[in-house]
Amino acid sequence: xxxxxxxxxxxxxxxxxxxxxxxxxxxxxxxxxxxxxxxxxxxxxxxxxxxxxxxxxxxxxxxxxxxxxxxxxxxxxxxxxxxxxxxxxxxxxxxxxxxxxxxxxxxxxxxxxxxxxxxxxxxxxxxxxxxxxxxxxxxxxxxxxxxxxxxxxxxxxxxxxxxxxxxxxxxxxxxxxxxxxxxxxxxxxxxxxxxxxxxxxxxxxxxxxxxxxxxxxxxxxxxxxxxxxxxxxxxxxxxxxxxxxxxxxxxxxxxxxxxxxxxxxxxxxxxxxxxxxxxxxxxxxxxxxxxxxxx
Amino acid sequence: xxxxxxxxxxxxxxxxxxxxxxxxxxxxxxxxxxxxxxxxxxxxxxxxxxxxxxxxxxxxxxxxxxxxxxxxxxxxxxxxxxxxxxxxxxxxxxxxxxxxxxxxxxxxxxxxxxxxxxxxxxxxxxxxxxxxxxxxxxxxxxxxxxxxxxxxxxxxxxxxx
Numbered sequence: 001x002x003x004x005x006x007x008x009x010x011x012x013x014x015x016x017x018x019x020x021x022x023x024x025x026x027x028x029x030x031x032x033x034x035x036x037x038x039x040x041x042x043x044x045x046x047x048x049x050x051x052x053x054x055x056x057x058x059x060x061x062x063x064x065x066x067x068x069x070x071x072x073x074x075x076x077x078x079x080x081x082x083x084x085x086x087x088x089x090x091x092x093x094x095x096x097x098x099x100x101x102x103x104x105x106x107x108x109x110x111x112x113x114x115x116x117x118x119x120x121x122x123x124x125x126x127x128x129x130x131x132x133x134x135x136x137x138x139x140x141x142x143x144x145x146x147x148x149x150x151x152x153x154x155x156x157x158x159x160x161x162x163x164x165x166x167x168x169x170x171x172x173x174x175x176x177x178x179x180x181x182x183x184x185x186x187x188x189x190x191x192x193x194x195x196x197x198x199x200x201x202x203x204x205x206x207x208x209x210x211x212x213x214x215x216x217x218x219x220x221x222x223x224x225x226x227x228x229x230x231x232x233x234x235x236x237x238x239x240x241x242x243x244x245x246x247x248x249x250x251x252x253x254x255x256x257x258x259x260x261x262x263x264x265x266x267x268x269x270x271x272x273x274x275x276x277x278x279x280x281x282x283x284x285x286x287x288x289x290x291x292x293x294x295x
Numbered sequence: 296x297x298x299x300x301x302x303x304x305x306x307x308x309x310x311x312x313x314x315x316x317x318x319x320x321x322x323x324x325x326x327x328x329x330x331x332x333x334x335x336x337x338x339x340x341x342x343x344x345x346x347x348x349x350x351x352x353x354x355x356x357x358x359x360x361x362x363x364x365x366x367x368x369x370x371x372x373x374x375x376x377x378x379x380x381x382x383x384x385x386x387x388x389x390x391x392x393x394x395x396x397x398x399x400x401x402x403x404x405x406x407x408x409x410x411x412x413x414x415x416x417x418x419x420x421x422x423x424x425x426x427x428x429x430x431x432x433x434x435x436x437x438x439x440x441x442x443x444x445x446x447x448x449x450x451x452x453x454x455x456x
Binding site for chain 1: 314315316317318321337338339340342345351352353354357358359361362406409424425426427428429
């Protein structure tokens with residue numbers, strides 16, 4: 001039995017927003033894989049739950065008319081991983097969410113929850129950040145859109161207002177067409193673990209595949225929130241693909257991150273991972289894009 | 296305060312009064328006596344409480360019973376044949392000696408049901424990944440994988456998919 005004050009099953013998004021407005025203490029629950037564990041630990045004990053679990057309007061993956069991929073937030077990790085649109089257009093996202101927890105957790109946990117928790121270690125977050133994902137929030141005053149880049153406010157905090165719900169995650173065509181990517185999760189176990197560091201390298205190669213046209217490099221657990229490394233990205237632009245370039249990118253990335261020491265790993269080890277995983281993820285992304293790294 | 300919910304458990308329609316604070320694990324074990332569903336870590340780490348909800352393996356310890364309304368729940372008890380026979384998956388576990396203390400077994404069997412249900416063939420490496428949401432503290436993973444491989448092959452040959 002969970003230590004829950006009350007449980008309310010929202011009929012739809014509007015109903016959930018109304019219920020959140022009426023109760024400043026209420027907590028939104030979707031897949032439950034984080035919220036219920038926090039209740040068990042006592043961190044969220046005794047609260048009122050507003051459930052958006054299984055709301056049909058918050059589930060599914062679609063392509064909009066302009067080619068934008070729309071992911072509804074209550075879509076589970078397994079649904080994302082197995083969806084043909086994701087496999088074809090956003091394969092790095094399939095790869096990243098396929099590394100969340102284990103199979104049962106992936107059947108239950110949702111991508112929206114992964115983002116709204118605001119945690120830096122979220123496997124979907126660095127990937128979606130590299131894809132410049134756009135979010136849509138619905139509140140009492142209507143909907144607003146903002147880039148995922150502007151969503152995080154600090155460790156475990158986002159700019160989502162208490163009475164707002166995340167209702168859509170979008171990746172625009174210009175943010176996936178021609179891109180190849182690779183996500184590396186470094187963890188102590190290969191399953192059922194939280195990332196010690198996550199690195200998403202997302203890039204577009206020149207037509208002859210010898211140069212990087214554009215690089216997007218995002219990390220989880222390299223700072224209090226998921227981050228992009230702008231300097232490293234600039235250092236790569238238009239550059240010839242060789243080992244020295246990878247070194248320069250890794251070097252730049254290290255100067256932009258701010259990892260902490262935790263029981264999982266020290267700051268120093270995480271800095272080492274930032275440098276090394278950038279090189280490895282970019283090299284793998286290049287291979288996915290049909291190129292190769294020259295010596 | 297109790298609430299009435301309706302769901303299908305092991306093929307039988309069930310209507311019962313539950314406390315909205317209950318996990319599906321609580322309901323299945325305490326109200327319905329389905330004790331194949333094991334109470335392990337209670338935080339979704341060990342997989343001992345795995346059941347199928349509409350065909351998908353979930354950790355019933357972190358699944359609220361209120362969410363199960365209108366859904367089909369399957370536990371190991373539901374695998375029993377009309378005359379009490381074991382299912383081919385259970386037989387494979389026995390023949391491969393994939394059971395030591397037995398605590399993780401029901402959960403692993405339900406994951407096996409989900410895997411076999413896909414009708415696909417899997418390599419041993421893929422099977423490792425597919426059972427990664429289960430902990431076997433006897434560390435009998437080799438025999439568990441042998442049983443999994445065997446049942447996946449048998450099902451594949453039967454269905455010819």
